Amino acid sequence: MSPTFGKCFDPTGAKFGIPTYPWRYAPDGYATRRQLRALGLRPGGQPVAAQVMRRSRGRKTGVLVGYLYRIDLAKPIRPMTSRKWGALALAMLARRTCPQCRLDAGYVIPRSLGTCVSCAYPNEQRAA
Numbered sequence: 001m002s003p004t005f006g007k008c009f010d011p012t013g014a015k016f017g018i019p020t021y022p023w024r025y026a027p028d029g030y031a032t033r034r035q036l037r038a039l040g041l042r043p044g045g046q047p048v049a050a051q052v053m054r055r056s057r058g059r060k061t062g063v064l065v066g067y068l069y070r071i072d073l074a075k076p077i078r079p080m081t082s083r084k085w086g087a088l089a090l091a092m093l094a095r096r097t098c099p100q101c102r103l104d105a106g107y108v109i110p111r112s113l114g115t116c117v118s119c120a121y122p123n124e125q126r127a128a
Helices: 003-008 032-037 080-094
Strands: 021-022 050-055 065-069
Touching: 021 032, 021 080, 032 065
Parallel strands: 021 050
Antiparallel strands: 050 065
């Protein structure tokens, strides 16, 4: 057993407060939020059941943590209603509309420019 594996292995939760497992060694029946979403589920208000840990040189704390939820307590995702689809369509239209020329640019306006490319660079010639 490597030293890193031993530091992250705490199935009783005595050291970290909740059961902790090394990366990729969590027992069956637990999943992260992304894994639940791939299964068509959501945590549904349940508390964090366990966590997985691994060493990370890029983080200040030196540890990367992933929270796990119980699959049997997870609830199905809520379906999109027609009103939610409409609100999403309007929000995306607002992101594509140039505030200067009020035209749909056909792409999401870059926040760095604040306007469509043709309004941001009016003197540039376009290659046709």
